[in-house]
Amino acid sequence: MGYEYALVHLTYTIPPAILLSLIYWPLSTRLDFYRIAFLITIAVVSTIPWDSYLIRTNIWSYPPNVVLGWTLFGIPVEEVFFFVIQTYNTSLLYLLLNKPVLGAVYLVKEKPGRSKWKYVKLSGSIALALAIKKGIEFVRLGGDRTYLGLIIVWAGPFLFLLWNLAYQFLVNLPFTSTVLPIAIPTVYLWIVDTLALQRGTWVIESGTKTGLHLWPGGLEVEEALFFLLTNCLIVFGLVAFDNAIAILHTFPSHFPKVPELPSPVLLVKALLIPAATYDDDRILGLQQCVARLRAKSRSFYLASSAFQGRLRIDLVILYSFCRVADDLIDNAESSAEAREWVGKLKQYLDHCYGGAVKTKDGREISARDPNQGPATQWVMGQFPRDAQLTLLLLPTERLAKEPLYELLRGFEMDLSFSSSSGSVGGPIKSEEDLDTYGARVAGTVALLCIQLVMFHYPGNKSMDEGKRLMKAGHDMGIALQYTNIARDLEVDAKNKRVYVPPGWLKKEKLTPESFVSGILKTSAAKGVVSDQDSFFLKKVGVVRGRLLDRAFAFYEESKSAIEELPLEARAPMRVAVESYMQIGRELRRPGYKMKGGRATVPVGKRLWVGWRALLGPR
Structure with a gap:
């Protein structure tokens, strides 16, 4: 039993959460709380099986002297909390940067025939599909690319789904709405992870990693990719959520009445409406x-x-x-x-x-x-x-x-x-x-x-x-x-x-x-x-x-x-x-x-x- 991992949260993840909460609190709405809770639930539920598998197969581990010892499906509670706090911090930063944005102006009606958006969608889908295929190959081959492949196989399908649901919104939104809320938390977590790996807070087994490092000091490329993709997942999920909200609020002809907190079913229904039916005027x-x-x-x-x-x-x-x-x-x-x-x-x-x-x-x-x-x-x-x-x-x-x-x-x-x-x-x-x-x-x-x-x-x-x-x-x-x-x-x-x-x-x-x-x-x-x-x-x-x-x-x-x-x-x-x-x-x-x-x-x-x-x- 130890407190090393808990101290990582007390030192590096909880303070930004407090600061962002204080800044955003006056701007917050019930819909924001709903949005964050929605994303955190999905993040925890989707990550636990994958993380549990990595621990059970000894791809990564946590020395007993750095964790409290309480677990959920074999995952230390500190790690489960990490899923929550990362999603919370990235979500708050996204909401803060997106507050001035009126989502309706970033919707696009797709014209029938050879619309450029058909090729945008197809290009992104092909790129993600090829990445997933490569990840599957890495897992099958095993060895030093196993962890890299497992990261891609886990994150790729979610990104593929979110891309196909909200590709227009993702492309049209200003970079301050998408790139910054991905880049800032990612670089910050790269630094935190480097320090944690150096102290041995968590360990990636040598037989399942490539041994390549992002920079001198011990940050494996797999860990760098993991934080990049997890922040992409969070922001893509928020963009898809906001895309659905924009559709619901912009087109009263499709949705005469919209509840303050739309159900997941209604959100998906909004995303599935063909863009060709949008009111272009x-x-x-x-x-x-x-x-x-x-x-x-x-x-x-x-x-x-x-x-x-x-x-x-x-x-x-x-x-x-x-x-x-x-x-x-x-x-x-x-x-x-x-x-x-x-x-x-x-x-x-x-x-x-x-x-x-x-x-x-x-x-x-x-x-x-x-x-x-x-x-x-x-x-x-x-x-x-x-x-x-x-x-x-x-x-x-x-x-x-x-x-x-x-x-x-x-x-x-x-x-x-x-x-x-x-x-x-x-x-x-x-x-x-x-x-x-x-x-x-x-x-x-x-x-x-x-x-x-x-x-x-x-x-x-x-x-x-x-x-x-x-x-x-x-x-x-x-x-x-x-x-x-x-x-x-x-x-x-x-x-x-x-x-x-x-x-x-x-x-x-x-x-x-x-x-x-x-x-x-x-x-x-x-x-x-x-x-x-x-x-x-x-x-x-x-x-x-x-x-x-x-x-x-x-x-x-x-x-x-x-x-x-x-x-x-x-x-x-x-x-x-x-x-x-x-x-x-x-x-x-x-x-x-x-x-x-x-x-x-x-x-x-x-x-x-x-x-x-x-x-x-x-």
């Missing part, structure tokens, strides 16, 4: 939505990763719709063209909320029927290609129409700014006008987000409670818009737009015209400013401070309502709000960083703010 539309958010709404994209399943997909589509509408109007070459886009968007909403329509032969079709629906036909005929799918994916059946129409009224307020003849004018004449504007362009979006949360997680809230939560969400949206205006003073000045109420400017002895010209002048100075300009910047700081005070007043009044949301959305919504309000906190700090005329939050700080928000309210 839905995949492409989601890819466009994600690309748009990555480029233009980093704070929301970061926050969206904390949401789950179909709620996350709906929120990504909703926010992408807002960006599409905003871009169509902002990028118009004239105010007349911009107003035309607003009119087209209104017509689109009219079609979506007009209900089913009847064809000449008496059939009823939905507004967004892919062939004859009036909304579909309108979008395909009136909007640019990169906007079409986002519009058609917008879940209007789960959203009230009033906030969407109100959003368009907010865009119309933007269009009432006039830059003709160098003048500066606009719709913001008072603090009440600014509140109205914020309510229209941001409060509406926040309210729609709450509607989606309540749809996906209805719970037992009364109608009055639901209305109160949506009102709080609406006000929080106003807070975010005030923050946005405070951040974008320079950008808006370049467009000759002033969202600051004239009364606020008058108090600082400024007019909209002098406010714009002063900002443009000090911006062009690139840090070299006169005493007069410095005095002006102090006035700008006072105006920005008032905007932020108003933002944080709305924020403080509304933030407690977040804790009344359904549990599944509470922490993610906290992340979404805090990630954006952090911009306001940065603006209050002297020497804040600017990028493109806007204050920015460094990536590291955004991650820290998001992680803290997940832990709970401040």
Whole structure:
């Protein structure tokens, strides 16, 4: 009886498990626990017979003075625990690296005929089949390649099965999702194993190993291959699991309802659906939505990763719709063209909320029927290609129409700014006008987000409670818009737009015209400013401070309502709000960083703010 093997765990495997657990705990969900338990169960059940055979046939052994002496099918309990802890650590690292990933965008519809994916699948299958065949040969021949062959024969069939179930996902996912969670634990365990072999914690019998070493110091190539393949098995298994989850959440036409913890049978059913039946437009539309958010709404994209399943997909589509509408109007070459886009968007909403329509032969079709629906036909005929799918994916059946129409009224307020003849004018004449504007362009979006949360997680809230939560969400949206205006003073000045109420400017002895010209002048100075300009910047700081005070007043009044949301959305919504309000906190700090005329939050700080928000309210 000894403690050498137990000390390996206490020194090398348990500390990383504790560290990863602490880091990932705020991000964890019930589905994550289910995923890890699922993988650990499979790992233990599939490894015990193989490991037990190796010990009984004296291919490897454990000196009695290094193990406690308790066994399971002849396997020391420390070794059984190793199966558990390795799977746990690699799984947590995979989940941490994959948290930002929206699986739906990595699905691919396979076209009939000569699809490249047929050859990708075939190539991987042939390579794995040949490896298994070679492993069988090694086992039959015996001798110094026995252990090497047994490793391949054991791991190869599992890898072959997982490859054929999830080859598209494995190939499409970024390397940070697949290669890193394999490589990092593998190299770490290579080092641990080298130290353990040198101390004699476990021993590979000389007659069954090749005698080749990965590096000087005693790490046999068989052991190196074992850890590489076991981590491949874990990550391949997790990828297959996530592939099934992505299919379940992406295609409601195949799976109208999906339980929070899908059964193994349902997961396999999802993986076995032919890729040729995937909705290609839905995949492409989601890819466009994600690309748009990555480029233009980093704070929301970061926050969206904390949401789950179909709620996350709906929120990504909703926010992408807002960006599409905003871009169509902002990028118009004239105010007349911009107003035309607003009119087209209104017509689109009219079609979506007009209900089913009847064809000449008496059939009823939905507004967004892919062939004859009036909304579909309108979008395909009136909007640019990169906007079409986002519009058609917008879940209007789960959203009230009033906030969407109100959003368009907010865009119309933007269009009432006039830059003709160098003048500066606009719709913001008072603090009440600014509140109205914020309510229209941001409060509406926040309210729609709450509607989606309540749809996906209805719970037992009364109608009055639901209305109160949506009102709080609406006000929080106003807070975010005030923050946005405070951040974008320079950008808006370049467009000759002033969202600051004239009364606020008058108090600082400024007019909209002098406010714009002063900002443009000090911006062009690139840090070299006169005493007069410095005095002006102090006035700008006072105006920005008032905007932020108003933002944080709305924020403080509304933030407690977040804790009344359904549990599944509470922490993610906290992340979404805090990630954006952090911009306001940065603006209050002297020497804040600017990028493109806007204050920015460094990536590291955004991650820290998001992680803290997940832990709970401040």
